[in-house]
Amino acid sequence: MLALLAQSPTLAQGSTLLAQDPTLADFGRDPWWLILIKVVFAFIFGAIGTVLGVWFERRLVARMAVRPGPNQVGPFGLLQTLVDGIKGMLKEDLLPRASDKVVFFFAPTISAIFALTALSVIPFGPVVSIFGHQTPLQVTDVPVAVLVILACSAVGVYGIVLGGWASGSTYPLLGGLRSSAQVISYEVAMGLSIVAVFMVAGTMSTSQIVAAQASGARLSLFGWEPSWGYWPGWYALLLLPSFVIFVIAAFGETNRAPFDLPEAESELVAGYMTEYSSIKFLLYMLSEYVAMLTMSAATVTLFLGGWRAPWPISLWDGANSGWWPLLWFLGKVTLMLFLFVWVRATLPRLRYDQFMRFGWKVLLPVNLAWILLLAGGRVAWSGNVESGTRWLLVGGMAVTILLIGLLWPARKPEKQRSVAEQVAARPTGSFPVPPIDLVVPPSPRARRVVAERAPANVAIGSGESGESETATDGRGA
């Protein structure tokens, strides 16, 4: 707790920074060919990541379901996704008659393009030497780098909602709408969860956030500061609530199980992808996996120390220099991907109203309360506040929380409506769905048996369903 409240070591002090740590001034001075190499590297990271990611997920889910998974094409089935991709490309690309042709054509490309663009601000490693040039292993970094990631993942949803709308079909429309509502709801949770990171790191640039997690504040026990004692620097440990909320929001944002409601096959066939075929379908798949990869990389960057070596390895001096950090980074991203797959294999899909309620009524208030608590604590213990003001602050916060808790508008419990009332309450012109009374109608066979036993009962009891009964009898005869 105290480590959080202490002022984070500002980068100007530079005591923990090594020469390999890039600063913001290191970006934007690469020659054009170096930019090109890095851009191609990031693109290949996305493309290969998708090919291997699909294989990884299928193998892992198969193992968890006690199946072998794809194991025929290439060693361990590694080439399965590639072959599937080529096959998909050679399939017929259908353009449904009812669709909006132009939007239908461009929607999947929007998704794929912005999913890939988000990789541009992910730090893959420290300053390395490429053909004699000292350059950070990151396509670029800007003072608002995290906003670039958020913006790309938010624009990516245009591809989904436009694709669903342009299909001219009911299921894709509903899938696209669900997706947009879901992504914007969880964008609120995700946006709020990284406020705490900005607050502690004091910057929004990804490379500087990684640098800020290099080492934590000095361990201090009532004034005793041992020379070996440092708090862990990873924000996943320091800002645990933010980390948990960010990961949950990342699942919602990438439309992954258990939040894969836009493509819930039991309700919406395939959601917004229903009308898509051939390469356009593959582009949606690609953007989903690249988005997953980007979210994993963003989680690693913001909360898990980025490319820095985890604790036991970090004791080795060379761990954070040269090309080694790329390995740590890829290892951490793989662990995050494993989490994505593990959750998919474990948890069932949520119902839509439960999902929306969780986002708006749980994640949002918890997030706000955590930010205020953290901010209040940091102000109170920042050192330039008198002790009287400090206790006033703590007392004020306690009173505020108490007041909000007391005055929070409680919801009246709804009374249970009968089936007849439910039917009457339906707006005019709605679909003629049967009343949800959960009474299973007797099977025709059971009804016939009853009829044979006591014909008079059926004649009285059948009433309005007499029509269907004669039809059943006619087919049976």
Next chain:
Amino acid sequence: MSLSAYVPILFLFALAAAFALFSVGVSQIVGPKRANRAKLEAYECGIEPSPEPVGGGRFPVRFFLVAMLFIVFDIEIIFLYPWAVSFNALGLFGFVEMLLFIGTVLIAYAYVWRRGGLDWD
């Protein structure tokens, strides 16, 4: 720090766009073209698709409501970001200011909650 640091983002954007459009274009060339009427119908589990005006049918107004709520809270977040970045410099003053702002939004939030704007029934 100049704008040149933003240029590589455009590079990656251009490469991704070239890849996406190229692959769609190639698929148009190499894929077979044997469309028939049934293939081009909207998919509706094998039955005749229910007629729907081009440009989307009707959908629940809840989605619109969620979008409106999103704007309110997204603006709140946008205010929070610069405040969080310069939090150490602002100190107690910044904290109290943000407390007042979040308190105002919280009143609106409680109102929406009470009116059932966050329910999905």
